[in-house]
Amino acid sequence: MTIPIPAEDPRHVPNRAVIDPSAITENTRALGTLLEEQTALMAVVKADGYGHGMLTAARAAIEGGATWLGVAHPASALALARADLDAQILTWLFEPRTARTVLPEVLSQGVDVSVGSPEMLALVSEAARQAERRARVHLKIDTGMGRNGVLPWQIREMGAAMREDEHIQVAGAWTHLTSADDPDDPATDQQVELYDSACAALADEVGPIPLQHLANSAATLTRPDLHRDLVRTGIAMYGYPPVPTDVPLRPAMTLTSRLALVKEVGEGHSIGYGRIRSTDRRTRLGLVPIGYADGLHRAASDQCHLVVRTDSGDHRAPQVGRISMDQIVIDLGPDSDARAGDQVFVFGDAGGDPNGPAASTAEDWARAAGTISYEVLTSVSGRVSREVR
Ligand SMILES: Cc1ncc(COP(=O)(O)O)c(C=O)c1O
Structure with a gap:
């Protein structure tokens, strides 16, 4: 089920909070x-x-x-x-x-x-x-x-x-x-x-x-x-116990998007506001159309990992540079086969191979931003459609 929000048709926006x-x-x-x-x-x-x-x-x-x-x-x-x-x-x-x-x-x-x-x-x-x-x-x-x-x-x-x-x-x-x-x-x-x-x-x-x-x-x-x-x-x-526990608990929300573009850049290419990051080698960058207006915390910039699902499988990619209002950049690596349109997992369960690469969790995003998982989960904004799996 998709809950539409006013003014924007969720079918035209790739970002989803998938709820299990x-x-x-x-x-x-x-x-x-x-x-x-x-x-x-x-x-x-x-x-x-x-x-x-x-x-x-x-x-x-x-x-x-x-x-x-x-x-x-x-x-x-x-x-x-x-x-x-x-x-x-x-x-x-x-x-x-x-x-x-x-x-x-x-x-x-x-x-x-x-x-x-x-x-x-x-x-x-x-x-x-x-x-x-x-x-x-x-x-x-x-x-x-x-x-x-x-x-x-x-x-x-x-x-x-x-x-x-x-x-x-x-x-x-x-x-x-x-x-x-x-x-x-x-x-x-x-x-x-x-x-x-x-x-x-x-x-x-x-x-x-x-x-x-x-x-x-x-x-x-x-x-x-x-x-x-x-x-x-x-x-x-x-799914986010606030204390260490043996009780089996799993996250119920997965935040996903899709690559808007992929491009190859050379070494020393700066990324994002303030140029806090430059490439250390020739690589392929992926643009993901999700940002702090969707609920990502800008304070978590340049610290977490996403997962990209390409034709060859799931691959972990670091988020690089500052988080912008509507977009982030991930470093796909020089040999990535990722293409625009490929699905990206920002946090949560990618639902693929349980032993495969995992995206940062909401807890990781929280720690990176100096906050708690409660705030990460409740920050996912109204322009991200909830989809019940
Ligand atoms: C009054 C009250 N009780 C219980 C809870 C649940 O707390 P928790 O999410 O840490 O289980 C909250 C959440 O902040 C609360 O405000």
């Missing part, structure tokens, strides 16, 4: 094997399913055993709810102006909402009154992230307010870990301590808390003691 939903399904299943029976798995499909397509990712994860879907924006929650998927949905990030219009409908659809401040509680309560139903609320506790969430000293006051509000039903209490991708960092245990005492105080006010959850991918992989009632996995489900 079976990778998401199998990754989800593999993560599920780490969980005790009483622990549910929430597939985090915010940011358009980390760039993979929210509905595609959600359906694939449900097939792999996810029974929850998590998104930041209520608008995403609404789109999920309308798709009538077999999973409970949680949304956690909204502000008053847009929330006033969207939250009543979100609640009408049976979506759970997070509350991270007294003002958010008031908004949700009002929306629930309008929707004529009780809102299922997960109280977000700020245990050190310093973003969304009530502070531990506010717990009793929030608990009392929720208990006394006929439009509110406490469905859960949750927090988000700052440093779970570094298992040696004591910050995680400090957060857990704060979280546990906040949950005890909340339970004092409202009774037993149905769902406690705090584990992201890293904590799901490394801290079984933090699985509690629900884990919220994002990046690992898309």
